[in-house]
Amino acid sequence: MSTRSIVYDTIAQVAREQEKVLPALDDDLVLLESGLDSLCFAILVSRLEDALGVDPFTASDEIVFPVTVGEFVTLYETAALDAAA
Amino acid sequence: MRALGEVLAGAAPGRRLHGAERSLAFADLRQLTPLDGPVSGARVLLVTGDQLSAALALLALDGHAAAIVLCPPDLAPEHLPVIAERAGADTLVTDRDPADLPGLDGLRHVACRWPLLPAQEAIGEPAYATEWLLLTSGTTGVPKLVRHTLAGLTAAIRLAPADAPPPVWATFYDIRRYGGLQIFLRGVVGTGSLVLSSAGEPVADHLRRLASHDVTHLSGTPSHWRRVLMSPARGAIAPGYVRLSGEIADQAVLDGLRETYPGASIGHAYASTEAGVGFEVTDGREGFPEAFVGRAGAEVEMRVVDGSLRIRSGRTADAYVGTAGLALADADGFVDTGDMVELRDGRYRFVGRRGGIINVGGLKVHPEEVEAVINGHALVRMSLVEARRNPITGAVVSARVVLEPGAAETPEAEVRAEILAACRSALSPHKVPALLKVVASLEMTAAGKLARPHA
Numbered sequence: 001m002s003t004r005s006i007v008y009d010t011i012a013q014v015a016r017e018q019e020k021v022l023p024a025l026d027d028d029l030v031l032l033e034s035g036l037d038s039l040c041f042a043i044l045v046s047r048l049e050d051a052l053g054v055d056p057f058t059a060s061d062e063i064v065f066p067v068t069v070g071e072f073v074t075l076y077e078t079a080a081l082d083a084a085a
Numbered sequence: 086m087r088a089l090g091e092v093l094a095g096a097a098p099g100r101r102l103h104g105a106e107r108s109l110a111f112a113d114l115r116q117l118t119p120l121d122g123p124v125s126g127a128r129v130l131l132v133t134g135d136q137l138s139a140a141l142a143l144l145a146l147d148g149h150a151a152a153i154v155l156c157p158p159d160l161a162p163e164h165l166p167v168i169a170e171r172a173g174a175d176t177l178v179t180d181r182d183p184a185d186l187p188g189l190d191g192l193r194h195v196a197c198r199w200p201l202l203p204a205q206e207a208i209g210e211p212a213y214a215t216e217w218l219l220l221t222s223g224t225t226g227v228p229k230l231v232r233h234t235l236a237g238l239t240a241a242i243r244l245a246p247a248d249a250p251p252p253v254w255a256t257f258y259d260i261r262r263y264g265g266l267q268i269f270l271r272g273v274v275g276t277g278s279l280v281l282s283s284a285g286e287p288v289a290d291h292l293r294r295l296a297s298h299d300v301t302h303l304s305g306t307p308s309h310w311r312r313v314l315m316s317p318a319r320g321a322i323a324p325g326y327v328r329l330s331g332e333i334a335d336q337a338v339l340d341g342l343r344e345t346y347p348g349a350s351i352g353h354a355y356a357s358t359e360a361g362v363g364f365e366v367t368d369g370r371e372g373f374p375e376a377f378v379g380r381a382g383a384e385v386e387m388r389v390v391d392g393s394l395r396i397r398s399g400r401t402a403d404a405y406v407g408t409a410g411l412a413l414a415d416a417d418g419f420v421d422t423g424d425m426v427e428l429r430d431g432r433y434r435f436v437g438r439r440g441g442i443i444n445v446g447g448l449k450v451h452p453e454e455v456e457a458v459i460n461g462h463a464l465v466r467m468s469l470v471e472a473r474r475n476p477i478t479g480a481v482v483s484a485r486v487v488l489e490p491g492a493a494e495t496p497e498a499e500v501r502a503e504i505l506a507a508c509r510s511a512l513s514p515h516k517v518p519a520l521l522k523v524v525a526s527l528e529m530t531a532a533g534k535l536a537r538p539h540a
Binding site for chain 2: 017018030031032033038039041042043045046047050055057058063064065066067
């Protein structure tokens with residue numbers, strides 16, 4: 001499975017568990033307007049660390065905090081590439 | 086300053102207190118009160134639904150009431166009768182219907198209401214050195230009461246020079262908790278104004294409201310600030326001073342703030358309800374310099390004992406109230422914070438709480454209460470709950486579970502789902518394990534106990 005689909009699947013899974021109703025997920029959706037709260041993001045980042053083996057929020061020297069779902073996915077794709085390199 | 090209300094006399098006309106829906110001039114509050122009855126000498130249990138009500142009541146009560154018990158918004162109402170008893174409270178001041186607050190019938194009721202009334206007792210002419218009784222957040226069950234004085238609460242405040250532009254303070258916290266109260270006091274006693282937060286307000290709306298008031302000094306936990314950095318409205322504000330406290334500030338959030346607000350001075354402060362404001366770090370790096378520890382005679386003295394930070398200063402609380410035999414400070418007057426630190430390369434870094442208490446975005450979790458729920462599942466033999474470092478909330482709850490030998494007949498995914506469902510129905514959301522792993526065994530100590538980090 002691609003990094004992108006793992007990220008999308010995990011977002012949907014966390015939202016389901018936390019009983020949050022998500023709007024249709026696409027790359028332009030603003031994360032803070034997705035209905036996910038801080039706790040959801042925290043769970044999401046920990047799950048993705050286990051699934052992908054990277055935590056881009058801690059690993060990189062210069063982290064740019066993501067605003068949209070697309071930026072969030074790119075952060076993980078880049079981190080996964082860096083980790084593989 | 087003998088009472089908070091004293092600063093209202095002669096307050097510059099531009100100085101204002103901004104709630105989410107209303108805005109008031111500090112100067113007007115000398116003649117106006119939200120309280121519909123006398124409070125002189127009363128021991129007041131202050132229970133407010135609205136944050137602006139709390140702010141107005143504090144201004145009217147300090148110097149007039151003998152004591153104020155400042156109840157935070159998330160306090161479970163069933164704890165109120167015990168807290169009232171421990172505090173010796175005789176008066177309930179609330180903006181809520183007293184019928185919604187059972188078990189407080191013995192207290193005199195003074196309504197905290199809108200519109201404001203002409204003050205009968207001139208606000209700010211103090212008759213009492215009011216005790217401020219704050220509630221701790223780190224305990225299971227009924228929170229502990231901690232006694233402060235106005236002098237101690239304001240001891241860490243450095244006022245801007247009188248000729249400097251008046252600051253506009255704001256905080257993402259609620260002012261009924263120690264961290265938010267510090268910002269409330271900075272907004273009131275200085276030359277500036279104050280913008281209160283509003284529960285449930287979306288981050289972008291809050292940032293635009295702060296921008297409309299030209300906020301200059303802004304404070305929150307690292308978790309609050311990460312939400313700001315992820316908001317498309319983050320550029321709406323241009324604070325000159327950014328403050329983080331209440332949780333461990335990591336390098337990523339400090340760097341993110343430096344990049345987003347290049348003109349701001351950024352400080353991360355260490356404070357707790359018991360230990361008061363300890364120190365502020367302004368060099369932009371996580372942790373704090375080794376030199377902060379062991380400075381004898383400094384305004385704030387710090388020691389590290391068995392890995393835990395201890396603090397002695399005029400800003401610490403005086404004592405616990407209503408819990409006999411519980412000492413706040415050691416024999417030398419140092420308050421043990423329970424925050425564990427490690428020294429590396431001349432820098433102390435926070436590594437967690439003693440006893441394994443987990444801090445999820447400022448909300449504390451005792452591993453044992455989560456383990457008790459997990460262990461209630463028939464197929465669970467034992468479990469270990471611990472903190473897992475997390476860049477969004479500082480930590481999340483992580484659980485490892487050992488199943489009974491006979492459990493192999495039930496699919497593991499099913500057992501996991503049942504355990505998590507039990508946790509969700511019994512615990513607040515931040516206490517439910519974010520990660521749950523089934524393992525073959527857990528490490529035990531020589532004494533036969535579960536091996537816990539920092540226990």
